[in-house]
Amino acid sequence: MKVAQDRQAKYFNARHRHVEFAVGDWVYLKIKPFKGVSRIRRLKKxxxxxxxxxxxxxxxxxxxxxxxxxxKLSGLHDVFHVSILRKALLEASVVIETTAVPVEEDLRTQVHPIGIEDSEVRQLRNKEVRLVQFRWDNCGREELSWEREQAMLEEYPELFSSGTV
Structure with a gap:
């Protein structure tokens, strides 16, 4: 039993980083971006x-x-675990104003679709899959991504009603 505990302690100590902050330090707060309301979608780079x-x-x-x-973040609770904080390497006299990123209470941001750019049908072995290229508004930057038409039709039917595809 002692050998197994020692091995587990060795693995933990190799990957564990002990982080402490002092009062007055500056830190960054990690957020979790995702598209729409579904967590299935991949994060954007x-x-x-x-x-x-x-x-x-x-x-x-x-x-x-x-x-x-x-x-701007007054709706969030002001106590955070050390795992979602990163030390900011800057001087105390330099404070960057928080950008206008809409953050929800669970520290997620939502990216909303602007419109449909293109569509295509991909042939798989036994079936055809219809894909639609969406333009997303990501905090002032626009991004394009290909999504399955059926899933997006369920989430954003208003974009398909205009007949832009």
Whole structure:
């Protein structure tokens, strides 16, 4: 039993990073971008990953910190676990204003479709799959992605009613 515990401790210590912040440090807050309301969709490479920086006000317990959030994020709870915080390497005199990224209470951002650009039918072995190219509004940047028409028709029927495909 001791050998198994030692092996598990070795694996844990090799990958574990002990992180602590002092009161007054600046940290970034990790957000989880996704498209629409479905969590099945893949994350986009250029979507924002962190918000901030925010100042650490106090340490709450062993692994949680209270942050001074901006007024735009007043709906969020101000205590966060250390796993979603990253140290900001900047001087205290330089504070970047939080961009206008709409963040929900569970730290997710929503990306909304603007319109349909193109459509095509892909031939698989036994069936045909109809794909639609969507233009997405991602915090001021526009992105294109191919999505299955049936799934998108269920989520965004208003885009298909105009007959743009």
């Amino acid at each position: 250029l979507s924002p990953r962190f918000l901030g920086p925010f100042k650490v006000i106090e340490r709450v317990g062993e692994a949680a910190y209270r942050l001074a959030l901006s007024t």
